[in-house]
Amino acid sequence: MPAASANSQSEPSPVPEPTGKGPVPRSGRDRPGRAAPRLTAQERRTAAERAERRAATLKRLEKSSGKLATAAISRMDDQLGWYRRMPPEHRSWIGLVAQAGIAAFTEWYRHPESAKAISTDVFGTAPRELTRAITLRQTVELIRTTIEVMEEAIEEVAAPGDEADMRESVLVYAREIAFATAQVYAQAAEARGAWDARLEALVVNSLLSGDADEGVLSRAAALGWGQPSQIRVVMGSAPDGDSELVVEAIRRAARYAKLHVLTGVLGKRLVVVVGGEKEPVQAARALIGQFAPGPVVVGPTVPDLLSATRSAHAAAAGLRACAAWPDAPRPVLADDLLPERALAGDQAARRQLVEEIYTPLDEAGSALLETLSVYLEQASSLEGAARMLFVHPNTVRYRLRRVTDVTGYAPSDVRSAFTLRIALALGRLTDAGEPG
Incomplete structure (x- = not known):
C-alpha cells in the first residue's frame, strides 16, 4: 500500500477528455503569466532585417549629423531675418542648439526605449542665456527649420526600406523636443519671476525702512516701474496663503486699473507702492480686494519714488493707530488718522x-x-x-x-x-x- 501511494503521488493526473459540456481545462502553457509564445521563423527574419536596416540608418545618420547641422544653420540664415541680425555670440548658441538637437536625435534613435536623450540638455550648456537671447517664438522657428531639414534628408540618410520608420521617429522626436522647449522657457520664466519677486520685496522693504537711494531707483526700473508723478503707499494685513499668489493678484488688479505697483508681503503686512493719476482712495479701492479683512491705510501722495518713504511711514503709523478709530472707512487716508496717530506717539x-x-x-x-x-x-x-x-x-x-x-x-x-x-x-x- 505505501508503494502504491507513493506511485500515485508521482504520476501526473490525466487531463480529462473534452465532453462538449464545458470549457476545456487549460494546460500549463496556456495559463496566463507564462512566457510569450516563440516567434515564427518568418517573424524572426523580419525582425533581423529591420534591425539591420536600423543599424545601417544609424551609421549613415552619424556620418551625416554635421552636414545636417550645417544645412539647418544655412537655412536659418536664408529664411529667418532675426537670426541674421543677431550678434555672432548669439548665432553660435543657436548653432550649438542645432548640433545638440541632431546629436540627441541620433542617440535616441540608437536607444529608442530610453527618453533620456530628449531633454532640456538639447539646449546646450546655458539654456538661461539662450532664453535671454531669443524669444520662445524664435526658438520654435529654429526648431521647425531644423526638423524640416531632417525630414527632407530622410531619403538620403535612411537605409533602403527604413524611410518610413525614420520618418515616424523624426515626428515623435519633434513632438518631444517641443515639450522640452516649453519646459526650458517655463523654468526660465519661473526663475525670472522668483528673482523679480525677491527684488521687488527688497525695493519695498528699502522704502519702508528709509534706506531708499539711487540704487532703489535702478532696481525699480529693472522691474518695469515707470516714472508716475503721483505715488502713495497702501498698507494693510496680508491674507493667509501663498504670498506669491497675493502679489500676482495685486499685479492683475493694477493692470486692470492702469496703475503702476511695487508689492511686497512683509511679515503680516501687505505693502503696495502705487503710482498713477487716480485719486488716492480710488486707487486703493482698485486693489483693496486682495487685502485681508481689517483696516487699509493710504499714505500721503508724494512726487517720486525716493519720497515714498514718507508715505510708507505715514501709512504704517496709521495702520498701528487704526484700533483707536474702529469705524474708520476702508480704505482710510493716513492724514485722516492724524489725531489717533498723535495719541499713539507718532x-x-x-x-x-x-x-x-x-x-x-x-x-x-x-x-x-x-x-x-x-x-x-x-x-x-x-x-x-x-x-x-x-x-x-x-x-x-x-x-x-x-x-x-x-x-x-x-x-x-x-x-x-x-x-x-x-x-x-x-x-x-x-x-x-x-x-x-
Missing part, C-alpha cells in the same frame, strides 16, 4: 497737526484760536460760545467759517472737531516748551 503726526492747524490759526489772529477753543469747550454750541465771548452768535459763526478756511477742518463736524481739539492741545504744549 511725532510726524504731532508736528503736522501743529504746523497745519495750530500755527495757521495763531498767525491768523488770536480771535480765531479763542473762538474755536471756547466753541469746543461749549460742546459746539454757537449760543453758548457767543455768551462766553460776549459777542453775537453771527460773529461766532463767521469766525468758525474762517477757521474752516484756514485749516480745512469744519468745527461743526464731529470728526473735524476732534482733530481740531487735539491740534490745539499739541500747539499749546509746543508753546509751553513741552515736546510736541
Whole structure:
C-alpha cells in the first residue's frame, strides 16, 4: 500500500477528455503569466532585417549629423531675418542648439526605449542665456527649420526600406523636443519671476525702512516701474496663503486699473507702492480686494519714488493707530488718522497737526484760536460760545467759517472737531516748551 501511494503521488493526473459540456481545462502553457509564445521563423527574419536596416540608418545618420547641422544653420540664415541680425555670440548658441538637437536625435534613435536623450540638455550648456537671447517664438522657428531639414534628408540618410520608420521617429522626436522647449522657457520664466519677486520685496522693504537711494531707483526700473508723478503707499494685513499668489493678484488688479505697483508681503503686512493719476482712495479701492479683512491705510501722495518713504511711514503709523478709530472707512487716508496717530506717539503726526492747524490759526489772529477753543469747550454750541465771548452768535459763526478756511477742518463736524481739539492741545504744549 505505501508503494502504491507513493506511485500515485508521482504520476501526473490525466487531463480529462473534452465532453462538449464545458470549457476545456487549460494546460500549463496556456495559463496566463507564462512566457510569450516563440516567434515564427518568418517573424524572426523580419525582425533581423529591420534591425539591420536600423543599424545601417544609424551609421549613415552619424556620418551625416554635421552636414545636417550645417544645412539647418544655412537655412536659418536664408529664411529667418532675426537670426541674421543677431550678434555672432548669439548665432553660435543657436548653432550649438542645432548640433545638440541632431546629436540627441541620433542617440535616441540608437536607444529608442530610453527618453533620456530628449531633454532640456538639447539646449546646450546655458539654456538661461539662450532664453535671454531669443524669444520662445524664435526658438520654435529654429526648431521647425531644423526638423524640416531632417525630414527632407530622410531619403538620403535612411537605409533602403527604413524611410518610413525614420520618418515616424523624426515626428515623435519633434513632438518631444517641443515639450522640452516649453519646459526650458517655463523654468526660465519661473526663475525670472522668483528673482523679480525677491527684488521687488527688497525695493519695498528699502522704502519702508528709509534706506531708499539711487540704487532703489535702478532696481525699480529693472522691474518695469515707470516714472508716475503721483505715488502713495497702501498698507494693510496680508491674507493667509501663498504670498506669491497675493502679489500676482495685486499685479492683475493694477493692470486692470492702469496703475503702476511695487508689492511686497512683509511679515503680516501687505505693502503696495502705487503710482498713477487716480485719486488716492480710488486707487486703493482698485486693489483693496486682495487685502485681508481689517483696516487699509493710504499714505500721503508724494512726487517720486525716493519720497515714498514718507508715505510708507505715514501709512504704517496709521495702520498701528487704526484700533483707536474702529469705524474708520476702508480704505482710510493716513492724514485722516492724524489725531489717533498723535495719541499713539507718532511725532510726524504731532508736528503736522501743529504746523497745519495750530500755527495757521495763531498767525491768523488770536480771535480765531479763542473762538474755536471756547466753541469746543461749549460742546459746539454757537449760543453758548457767543455768551462766553460776549459777542453775537453771527460773529461766532463767521469766525468758525474762517477757521474752516484756514485749516480745512469744519468745527461743526464731529470728526473735524476732534482733530481740531487735539491740534490745539499739541500747539499749546509746543508753546509751553513741552515736546510736541
